[in-house]
Amino acid sequence: MAWFKREIKGIITTTEEKKEAPDGIWNKCPNCKKPLHYSEQVENQYVCHYCGFHLRIGSKEYFSVLFDENQFTELFAELHSGDPLNFTDSKKYSDRLKETQSKTGLTDAIRAAVGKMNGQDIVIACMDFNFIGGSMGSVVGEKIARSIDYSIEHKVPFLMISKSGGARMMEAAFSLMQMAKTSAKLALLAQAKVPYISLLTDPTTGGVTASYAMLGDINIAEPGALIGFAGPRVIKETIKKDLPKGFQTAEFVLEHGFLDFIVDRREMKEKLASFLKMLAPYGIKEEEPAKAE
Template identity: 75%
Template sequence: MSWFKRKDKGIQTPTEAKKEAPDGLWFKTPSGKIVHTRELKNNAYVSPEDGYHARIGSKEYFEILFDNNKFTELDPEMESADPLKFADSKPYPDRIKATQEKTDLKDAVRTAYGKLNGIDITIACMDFNFIGGSMGSVVGEKIARAIDHSLKEKIPFLMISKSGGARMMEAGLSLMQMAKTSAKLALLSEAGIPYISLLTDPTTGGVTASYAMLGDFNIAEPGALIGFAGPRVIRETIGKDLPKGFQSAEFVLEHGFLDFIVDRRNLKSKLSILLKMLQ
């Protein structure tokens, strides 16, 4: 039977014969622009029409930054325990296991070393898909060990932040990671080894209050949400309306908290130029 049936009312397609596009074939930006996912990937996951930077994780950033996507991952099997026996609607270990199966990640950060345009570098990159990129003990420990690797090898360290803040299921242990990573970065500074912090969408909470804003250079992607508390909380606290674009990368840059904003399509070349200048 032919796919189309011509009737008086024109061409009609039977319901059982209708075909739908596979899920994930197209990507729609907040401004309504439609782009094929293959084109999006080839464009460093940036919409070519409006420049929207889609959220990506460590897998994609490593592909973009490491030469030929070759790198050695540090502590790939490290995962969270449950020292506080956190009680919630779903036990913390069960939530960790379910998230690991869903995302194919062990926790909210991956660390690795390799070459970026021929320059040796250590990179730590957060994954927002893993419990909102929340900072727990594993995140702090892996970042600390990555910094140790940079100290040992005397190579630059790049931190790519994307997080909702501290992980509430680890309470005080999560907050301790702020001091832990900051102390390690102080050692990096004393050794004169460059630290570049890249803030992506979103970077908030305890991550912003610690390692994300401690770089020798603090840079960000266009349109990234950067802040400590959320806009709603701040608005209710001060009782005033917030400025337009509040907590966007552009707003933060204008007020002196960033060194520059870099388009992801130019990220690798800009980083290599900056690192060569520092060397």
């Protein structure tokens, strides 16, 4: 049966020896179902080049897209969530935190950094959905608060990238307090006349939508992003009516006046830089002309 197996050097002789492609090289677009190579995703800023669908990405990818040459200094990386309530469901909250940190390489559901975007200084806080659904816990609120303080102190504009399922139930009231805490800090940012741009991505829901995500000087979103407070299923069951087509999409929210713009990720950096130029100078009052004596 020599004809059944090739014995020429360099040719795979059996199916058992066939090498599989490493994980992560190929991906399938959730919208059009066409295969996407990783290099194509990076080149197209994680947007499907067939249908324009915006793939879900995290802080690592957003920082690479927005910061010049992916150069930045991470802020407050040492902050970790505690377990003040000793919460236990099917698993201890403290154990779940450790497992998620080990799996994702993140300390919590948000990272903050300062760097330059088209030559302009900017502080970016970006949420990571892979960390317990991007839920808003005490560390998320604290990092946002400290990032705002940094922006005020250094007169640097602040960009918040939201991607969250809402409040983190394992921290109960500690989580809900972050809504008021971050909103109060943003009021101080406004008093200091430092620009705040809020970018809502897929999905932005719950207490995040009800607080800092909707308080920007400019509120923008990516195409097709899910934006809302309660989920469509909960709303439908509550009001006992069918929901409009496209309900809670970024396009629907824009049409009803809750967004200023929808911006394609491939144009995001240029658009944001343009907004910041229009809002400059930050917190600097023009000198009043001298009065005649």
